[in-house]
Amino acid sequence: MKTKVNLGIDVLFNKIYRVKEKKNLAVVCGGFSNEKVISGQSADVVIQSLKGSDYNIFKVWIDENQWSLLHEDQTLPIDKNDFSASTKDGKLNFDGVFNTIHGTPGENGILQGYFDLLKIPYNNCGVYASSITFNKGACNRLLRHFGVKSANSYLLKSDETYSEEKILERVGLPCFVKPNASGSSLGISRVNDAPELKAAIDHAFIEDDLVIIEEFLPGTEITCGVVERDGKPKALAVTEIVVEKEFFDYEAKYHHKGTQEITPARISKEDYEACMRLTEQIYTWLDCQGIVRADYILNEKGIFLIEVNTTPGLSSASLVPQMAVYAGYTLEEFFSEEVELLLNRH
Known part of the structure; x- marks a missing residue:
């Protein structure tokens, strides 16, 4: 007959064994840009799709103010030294990362370099391609x-003096003004008449210090x-x-x-x-x-x-999930295959 101590050891052993049996995956979302709302929605779709998978799924939020594990109605700090979290069950390490951050730092190579240093595999492009x-x-x-x-374009820095006439000589009207490094079409304007150009450039500079003006195609x-x-x-x-x-x-x-x-x-x-x-x-x-x-x-x-x-959008309103379903995948199959690839890639 087992004592309470033995039973406790068995429960602990089984718990540890199950955690080891399933790999821990961090679905990372948030970011430092205005795209963080879409990023959170993308993460929710991935998490929901992987609920019945062979992984322990954890949501991690990263923004300018905090890196946090959102777990069991708790917000726990992430230790940036090794990308871990301390939970009531002990230290939680991650075997891989599914990154859904649109914009900086998840789409421009910064977060990829961080995970490379820690040797934690992730799902998307490396530093160079990102x-x-x-x-x-x-x-x-x-x-x-x-x-x-691609369209003829004109690149403009925020501290650069520019001539509207020279810009329009190159790209013509109508044209598009957009932040050089942004997504979800944030900060983009269509300029139909020359007097609209300056306001469109100012609007794009809110999102980025570099603006690209492109001819209309x-x-x-x-x-x-x-x-x-x-x-x-x-x-x-x-x-x-x-x-x-x-x-x-x-x-x-x-x-x-x-x-x-x-x-x-x-x-x-x-x-x-x-x-x-x-x-x-x-x-x-x-x-x-x-x-x-x-x-x-x-x-x-x-x-x-x-x-x-x-790092394209993966929310319910995004394009890639629609394409994946058309290609014959369920979203569970689609994202599970991505996780398998990331865990075996690095």
Whole structure:
């Protein structure tokens, strides 16, 4: 007959064994930008999808003020020295990280460098691919060397004196003004008349110290998600974006009922396949990992790259989950495969 002490040891042993049997995964969200709300929604979708998986799932919030584990109605501080947390059951270490932070520090390589130093594997691109794709101007210039088309543009620093006339000579009207390093279409304006340009530039500088002004490209807006499977990039689907507003801004993406996201895109079979293959090539050229989405304009002159997103939105209103379902995945299957890849990648 077992004593209470023996029974207590058995319970403790079983508890430790179960924790060791299941790997601990931190789903990291938040960030330092205005995209933290979307990041939190993305994390919730991932966590909900992985509830029945073979992992212990924990939500970690990172912002300018705190790094916290949100666990059992408690907010516990994260020790940045080793990315751990102290719980009532002892020290909690993580076997891997599923990063859903849009913007800095999760999309621009900063957090990736931190996890690399700690040798904690994560789901998305490494430092190089994250930092280069976060800089829209630099990324598009790099990809032009591979023959990827993109709009004519003008790059502007916040402390730089500029001539509105010279800008418009290069990009023409209408044009788009956007933060060079931001997502979810925050800070973007369409400029139809020259007097509107300065206000649009000032608006973009609220989000970033570097602003890119791009020529307007008429055509169909399309986007393509891509992941890694069997060691190779695999495009998921091409989605067509149709908006009632002038362009696909934050409001149109997440709140406007007139926005249509049509999968598969209503384009020719040849253009559809060309977009899929181009997205896979970009994934390879930039040495990407994890889930990536590339946005384009399609017109009679070809496929023009808008930008590459290495931490795309995964909320219920986001594009990649829709593409994954169209490609034949359940979200549980889709995210579970990503977790398996990240745990075996590093």
